[in-house]
Amino acid sequence: MTEMVEQTSAPAADAVTSRLKRRYAAERRFQFMGMAAIAVALGFLALLLVSIFAKGASAFVQTQVQLEVTFDAGILGVAPGADRDTLASGDYLGLAKAALWSRFPDVSGRAEKRQLAALLSPSAGDALRDMVLSDPNVIGSTRKVWFPVSDSVDMTNKGYLPRDPAVEGARLNAAQMGWLQSLEDGGVLTKRFNWQFVTTGDSRDPTQAGVWGAVVGSFYSVLVTLLLSFPLGVATAVYLEEFAPKNRWTDLIEVNINNLAAVPSIVFGLLGLAVFLAVFGLPRSAPMVGGLVLTLMTLPTIIIAARASLKAVPPSIREAALGMGSSKLQMVTDHVLPLALPGILTGTILGMARALGESAPLLMIGMVAFIVDVPSGPMDPATVLPVQVYLWADSSERAFVEKTSAAIIVLLLFLAVMNLAAILLRKKFERRW
Amino acid sequence: MAQTSAAVAAPATSASQNTLADRRLAKVSARDVNVYYGEKHALKHVDLDIRANEVTALIGPSGCGKSTFLRCINRMNDLIDIARVAGSLTLDGDDIYDRKIDVVQLRARVGMVFQKPNPFPKSIYDNVAYGPRIHGMAKDQTELDEIVMTSLEKAGLLAEVKDRLDEAGTGLSGGQQQRLCIARAIAVSPEVILMDEPCSALDPIATAKVEELIDELRENFTIVIVTHSMQQAARVSQRTAFFHLGELVEVGDTEQIFTNPQHPLTQGYITGRFG
Numbered sequence: 001m002t003e004m005v006e007q008t009s010a011p012a013a014d015a016v017t018s019r020l021k022r023r024y025a026a027e028r029r030f031q032f033m034g035m036a037a038i039a040v041a042l043g044f045l046a047l048l049l050v051s052i053f054a055k056g057a058s059a060f061v062q063t064q065v066q067l068e069v070t071f072d073a074g075i076l077g078v079a080p081g082a083d084r085d086t087l088a089s090g091d092y093l094g095l096a097k098a099a100l101w102s103r104f105p106d107v108s109g110r111a112e113k114r115q116l117a118a119l120l121s122p123s124a125g126d127a128l129r130d131m132v133l134s135d136p137n138v139i140g141s142t143r144k145v146w147f148p149v150s151d152s153v154d155m156t157n158k159g160y161l162p163r164d165p166a167v168e169g170a171r172l173n174a175a176q177m178g179w180l181q182s183l184e185d186g187g188v189l190t191k192r193f194n195w196q197f198v199t200t201g202d203s204r205d206p207t208q209a210g211v212w213g214a215v216v217g218s219f220y221s222v223l224v225t226l227l228l229s230f231p232l233g234v235a236t237a238v239y240l241e242e243f244a245p246k247n248r249w250t251d252l253i254e255v256n257i258n259n260l261a262a263v264p265s266i267v268f269g270l271l272g273l274a275v276f277l278a279v280f281g282l283p284r285s286a287p288m289v290g291g292l293v294l295t296l297m298t299l300p301t302i303i304i305a306a307r308a309s310l311k312a313v314p315p316s317i318r319e320a321a322l323g324m325g326s327s328k329l330q331m332v333t334d335h336v337l338p339l340a341l342p343g344i345l346t347g348t349i350l351g352m353a354r355a356l357g358e359s360a361p362l363l364m365i366g367m368v369a370f371i372v373d374v375p376s377g378p379m380d381p382a383t384v385l386p387v388q389v390y391l392w393a394d395s396s397e398r399a400f401v402e403k404t405s406a407a408i409i410v411l412l413l414f415l416a417v418m419n420l421a422a423i424l425l426r427k428k429f430e431r432r433w
Numbered sequence: 434m435a436q437t438s439a440a441v442a443a444p445a446t447s448a449s450q451n452t453l454a455d456r457r458l459a460k461v462s463a464r465d466v467n468v469y470y471g472e473k474h475a476l477k478h479v480d481l482d483i484r485a486n487e488v489t490a491l492i493g494p495s496g497c498g499k500s501t502f503l504r505c506i507n508r509m510n511d512l513i514d515i516a517r518v519a520g521s522l523t524l525d526g527d528d529i530y531d532r533k534i535d536v537v538q539l540r541a542r543v544g545m546v547f548q549k550p551n552p553f554p555k556s557i558y559d560n561v562a563y564g565p566r567i568h569g570m571a572k573d574q575t576e577l578d579e580i581v582m583t584s585l586e587k588a589g590l591l592a593e594v595k596d597r598l599d600e601a602g603t604g605l606s607g608g609q610q611q612r613l614c615i616a617r618a619i620a621v622s623p624e625v626i627l628m629d630e631p632c633s634a635l636d637p638i639a640t641a642k643v644e645e646l647i648d649e650l651r652e653n654f655t656i657v658i659v660t661h662s663m664q665q666a667a668r669v670s671q672r673t674a675f676f677h678l679g680e681l682v683e684v685g686d687t688e689q690i691f692t693n694p695q696h697p698l699t700q701g702y703i704t705g706r707f708g
Contacts, residue, residue, distance in 0.1 A: 246514060316551035320614070323509065323547070324564045325540035325621065334563070335553060 052412075056405025062194035062207065063157040064146045065119075065183055067099040069128065071139045076132075080139040087132055092125030096147055104179060115176055121148040121207040123196075146192065151206040151399040153180060157189070160398055197406065201372045202388065206399030209392075211407050213374045217287050217367070217382030218356060218414065224291020224378055225298055225355045230348055232295075233302030234337075237344075240303075241310040242332050261300035268297045269361025277365060284366040285381035293361045298351040305347020309340040342426045349422035353415055359386035385411040459523075460485040460655045461506055461625060466520035468501050468510065476501050477679045479520070483625075483672075488647060488656045490670035490687065492663060494707065497676040499659045503627050505529075506657065507543040508536050524625070541568055544618035548630040550610035552602035552617070557594050560602040560613055561585060564621035580620055587653075588616035589646050608639020615646060619654065626650065628658040632665065644669050663703055667691050675699045 073080055075098050076090035097117040101107060107116050124147040131138055131145070148154075152171035155161045157180070162170045165177055172180065183189040201213025236257075244250045272293035276282045282289045313336050321331040362368070367383050368391065375382035383391070385407060392404040459482035468476035476498040483489045491499035501510065508529065510516040522529040529539060541564070552560050561581045564570075571577035581598075585591040590612045594605070602613050611631055618626055628647070632640040647656060647669045660666050666673050667687060674684040675698070683696045694700040701707055 314551075316547060316549055317553065319509065319512075319545075319547060320551040320553060320617075321563075322512065323507065323540060323545035324567070324617065325537050326563075326567050327537055330567055334567075339554065 052405050052408050055402055056407075056409045058158050058160075059197060059402040059406030060194055061191040062196065063149045063154040064190065064192045065100075065149055066144055066146050066188040067096070067103060068142060069095060069099040069145050070102075070142045071095065071128075071132065072098070073139050076139070078139075080136060082136075084133065087136060088129060090129070090132070092128040092132075093120075093122065094125070095128055096120055096124040099145075099147075104182075107179075112175065115173065116179060119149055119153050119176060119179060121150050122205055123208045124148060148196070148207050149189075151397060154207060155398050156180070157191070158402075160402075197403070201374045202370060202383065202391070203372060204370075206395075206397050206403060209400070209403055211385070211388060211403075211410050213371060214383050214385045214388035214407065215410060215414070216375050217290075217371075218384040218411075220287035220375065220378040220382065221290040221294060221362075221367075221384055222352060222356050222418075224288055225294040226348075226352060228291065228295040229298045229302055229351065233299050233348070233351075234306050234344060236299075237303050237306030237310060238332055238337065241307050242336065243328065257300050257303050261304060263297075264360075265297050265358055266360040266364065268293050269364030271296065272361060273364045283379055283381070285369045285371065285383070286379050287367075287375065287382050287384070288378040289365050290362050290367050290382075290384065291378065293365060294355040294358060297358065297361060298355050301351040301354065302344075302348050305350065306340070306344045309343025309347070310336060312343065313339045338429065341429045345422055345425050345429070349418060352418060356384075356415060356418070357386055357411070359384070359390055362387055385414065459483055460525065461657070462521075462523045463502070463505075464521040466502070466505060466518065466522055468498070468505060469517045469519075470513070471515040475679055476505075479681045481674055481681055481684060483655060483657055485655050486651055486653075487671040488651050488658060488669050490666035490673045491657065491659045491676060492661075492666050492673060492702070493676035493682075494702065495661075496678075498679040499674075499676045500629055501679075502676070503629055503657060503659050506625065506627055507540050507545055509545065511536065541621050542623055543625045543627060544621065544623035546611070546614050546618055546626065546628045546631045549634050550607055550614055552605070552610050552613050554601065554603050556599045557585075557602045557605070557613060558598040561616050561620045564617060568621055570621065584616040584620040587619055587650070588612045589642065589649075590616055606639070608635050608642060611635060611639070611643055612646065615643070615650075619650070623654065625655045625657065628656065630659050630661060633661060640665070663691070675702060677702070 072095065075094050076092070078086050078090040097120065100116060100120060101113060104116060107113055127145060127147065131143070149157070152161065153176075156163055156170075156172055161172075162168075163172075163177060164170060165172060165174045180189070196208060197210050199212050200208065200210030203209040240250060240254065272289060276289045276292055277284060282292075317335050317339065318331055321335045322328075326334065362384055366381075368387050369381060369383065370391070371381050371383050373380070389404055389407045389411065392400045392407060461483040463479050463481045466476060466479040466481075467474065479498075479502060481502070491503060493499050504510045505518055505522055506524075506529065510518055518530060524539070524542065527534065553563065555563075558581055561584050562571075562577055565577055565580050571580055582591065585594065590609060593609060594600075594613075602610065605613060611634075615626075615631075631647075632643050635643065644665065647658065650656060651671075658666075658670065670687045672684065673687045673690040675682045675690065675694075675696075677698050683690065683694060683699045685695070690699065691703055694703060
């Protein structure tokens with residue numbers, strides 16, 4: 001009774017008001033902390049993205065020089081009517097060098113000529129070879145062709161290396177800087193899109209190194225992982241959740257699946273090395289084996305996510321289906337699974353994203369090898385994007401710094417495409433209640 | 434399955450006088466049915482006959498076993514791992530818990546409508562067509578269309594939904610959803626329809642419609658309804674069974690139960706002294 005009296009009196013009302021004020025203040029503080037946390041997280045994300053894009057964007061362009069080439073059969077060392085193999089074996093780099101020397105006719109002497117030729121990339125002859133192989137009749141004619149320059153020139157032109165030969169770190173001497181300046185003034189030295197980077201495999205020479213081999217390797221690995229882990233994971237989850245009796249055995253299995261999800265990925269790599277390579281004798285460095293290892297790693301994630309989303313399907317739907325006389329399998333395929341699918345897809349894509357970004361277990365099965373060729377199937381030796389990033393980050397040449405960031409950009413794009421696909425799939429399967 | 438003969442010894446419950454002499458005359462007949470949930474004895478020695486083309490209401494306070502009994506009839510208790518059913522339950526003389534009985538076929542013969550409307554998150558048409566489809570009851574699309582239309586008509590829903598059969602069943606109002614569930618249940622032409630508090634989630638107007646529907650359905654189906662509302666039991670049922678603490682206390686014609694209950698517990702419950 002006394003309390004009731006107090007509540008109506010003025011001081012008590014003040015207490016209520018002040019407590020109310022404190023409650024609102026606490027709420028505002030909490031909201032502010034939440035917003036601050038989001039702002040910090042976004043800030044770090046922006047910092048990461050900006051630094052990667054700032055460093056990596058320049059790898060998608062390449063400094064090239066346009067030269068007038070005379071397809072001289074004498075320099076090439078092949079006759080115009082020769083067969084393909086002979087044509088392919090011609091000295092095309094020599095042809096490119098000759099084109100550069102003819103642009104600077106007053107350069108003489110072996111040493112000077114070699115320094116001039118060093119401006120060109122070692123792969124400068126490749127474009128010429130392609131031209132001759134596609135049309136042998138160009139031999140004898142004169143064409144204007146774009147050539148990639150060496151990585152030192154590329155780095156200097158992009159501003160990563162000092163242009164003044166006297167400054168420490170400069171890779172070009174005064175004479176080379178002079179020729180470069182003359183080419184620039186002549187308007188034949190520009191940055192063009194680096195097709196080589198997005199179409200070829202790895203190389204020791206930074207101007208020739210490409211990311212495509214790793215992209216294809218990642219694609220095959222993730223494809224193998226998806227094809228194995230999705231059906232296996234969903235089937236396991238459906239059996240455990242809908243069919244299996246609840247007893248000590250299923251409890252044991254459940255505990256072990258949860259434990260597997262927490263096993264460090266490199267352990268799966270060692271397991272893959274011991275089982276897939278040593279026992280089954282599968283080829284080293286193959287995306288197939290990489291996919292198998294990543295499947296082992298991804299399965300627990302998918303099973304756990306799938307079980308959670310199966311559990312989230314309301315029991316009333318199961319009762320309705322069974323009450324209609326559907327079998328358990330019909331209940332699952334007609335009602336439960338379609339309702340759980342969006343959640344299962346989300347879990348799967350999380351697992352796939354982790355598999356795509358995983359490098360440690362793949363190191364164990366040899367996917368860290370230096371592989372130049374773009375793999376043509378899941379059994380060919382290959383590397384994957386994160387391992388490529390790791391390899392390039394380890395290289396000493398300045399030109400690989402931008403390649404590393406560029407490979408990360410490609411990896412992020414790969415992830416973005418996968419997530420987009422997942423969102424679209426989820427939208428398609430999502431049902432309104 | 435202790436007793437299978439037609440002439441059984443009088444069981445110990447007070448409801449014995451209300452069981453039929455020949456249980457084959459009953460649509461659904463229970464003799465000495467016991468249900469255990471683990472250690473808990475949820476349903477004790479129930480003898481009950483449910484007559485064809487009548488509405489039988491099961492009433493009683495919460496936890497008295499009426500829903501448990503209902504779910505024995507279409508073996509929905511099988512879904513609960515710890516549930517164990519003992520005794521004899523027959524549908525048209527066939528033992529429901531016989532090994533030879535296929536539970537899928539049984540549930541096609543004994544339909545069920547649940548407490549909360551639970552239409553599938555599919556179109557109205559697909560909701561009703563689901564049963565006929567899985568049981569292969571329609572030879573072609575025209576036949577299926579007809580089954581769907583007749584079922585919706587019988588459930589009194591056709592006029593409201595005939596222009597939007599391809600819209601989601603979950604988009605209907607609560608009462609419409611429940612009638613959709615009834616349409617879905619009758620689409621497979623069951624013999625018995627079990628209703629587990631079908632109106633508890635509905636407003637009074639929707640309830641009135643469903644009750645009206647139950648009365649109409651009695652012509653073609655045998656209905657067992659669990660309800661918490663004694664007024665509802667009085668309105669829709671011909672026979673009423675009163676459960677208390679897992680035991681069947683009294684069963685009889687609805688009018689007799691509500692006007693002249695034999696057992697003091699029944700009287701206490703219907704007059705609102707407990708429950």
